[in-house]
Amino acid sequence: MNDLLRHFQENRGGLIHKWSHYFEVYDRHFARFRDRRSVLLEFGVSHGGSLQMWKAYFGEQAVIYGVDINPACKALEEERIHIRIGDQGDRRFLQELRNELPPVDILIDDGGHTMEQQIATFEVFFPHVAPDGLYVCEDLHTSYRPKFGGGVRRRGTFIEFAKSLIDALHGWHSRQPRRLSVTEFTKTAFALHFYDSMLVIEKRPREEPTHVRSGNPRIAPFRVPPRRPLFGRLADRWVKFTGRL
Numbered sequence: 001m002n003d004l005l006r007h008f009q010e011n012r013g014g015l016i017h018k019w020s021h022y023f024e025v026y027d028r029h030f031a032r033f034r035d036r037r038s039v040l041l042e043f044g045v046s047h048g049g050s051l052q053m054w055k056a057y058f059g060e061q062a063v064i065y066g067v068d069i070n071p072a073c074k075a076l077e078e079e080r081i082h083i084r085i086g087d088q089g090d091r092r093f094l095q096e097l098r099n100e101l102p103p104v105d106i107l108i109d110d111g112g113h114t115m116e117q118q119i120a121t122f123e124v125f126f127p128h129v130a131p132d133g134l135y136v137c138e139d140l141h142t143s144y145r146p147k148f149g150g151g152v153r154r155r156g157t158f159i160e161f162a163k164s165l166i167d168a169l170h171g172w173h174s175r176q177p178r179r180l181s182v183t184e185f186t187k188t189a190f191a192l193h194f195y196d197s198m199l200v201i202e203k204r205p206r207e208e209p210t211h212v213r214s215g216n217p218r219i220a221p222f223r224v225p226p227r228r229p230l231f232g233r234l235a236d237r238w239v240k241f242t243g244r245l
């Protein structure tokens with residue numbers, strides 16, 4: 001059992017509300033940030049339990065920030081847990097917050113979960129995540145729920161937006177520059193890890209990818225022969241068919 005799950009199961013602090021499979025995902029990606037100076041920012045404070053969990057997991061050098069629209073959450077501040085009140089769907093608020101906070105090592109979006117909020121938070125805060133940091137968006141299933149603005153393959157959902165990030169990751173390989181080119185995202189995102197309801201984006205500065213070879217050729221070069229034109233293939237089939245008669 002990992003330490004986050006243990007903390008959750010033994011929790012006597014503020015309420016924590018997560019999907020059960022998230023704990024494995026957290027530990028898989030977050031472990032390398034433990035016991036070092038790290039800054040974590042979570043949108044969605046609720047009862048403050050998850051902020052306390054991060055504080056315990058990351059250790060004494062970690063600073064934890066939480067954001068919530070509910071002013072009552074401010075009372076949940078404690079040593080190394082700072083809380084800001086505002087609407088994550090409001091880009092002006094997000095920009096002010098970004099100006100105030102140091103670069104963030106891990107950002108977790110577990111706030112209101114609407115499409116606009118998830119996209120606005122990503123667009124304003126992804127550049128503010130440290131070059132080797134993580135951007136985590138939770139509860140992506142809201143992209144399939146009409147109540148949150150979702151629907152299967154519906155334009156404007158966060159999941160459709162995230163699919164376009166898969167394209168952006170491949171910007172260097174595009175032969176259609178008007179449709180896909182190298183962006184800041186291409187140059188700063190190393191991997192997108194999709195899990196049920198969760199996306200973890202691993203940042204890392206990237207250069208144009210190169211492919212490499214080692215070892216010696218051991219067989220003659222081979223070229224895949226071009227496929228015969230359709231007419232020829234049909235003629236072959238006809239000959240075969242009439243031969244059978």
Ligand SMILES: C[S@@+](CC[C@H](N)C(=O)[O-])C[C@H]1O[C@@H](n2cnc3c(N)ncnc32)[C@H](O)[C@@H]1O
Pocket residue numbers: 015016017018042043044045046047048049050067068069070086087088089110111112113117
């Ligand atoms: C799912 S709860 C957070 C749970 C918490 N992270 C945990 O793990 O226990 C969602 C929180 O997001 C807050 N929220 C809803 N809409 C918001 C918005 N537009 N901006 C910021 N926070 C919002 C709610 O007030 C609520 O406290």
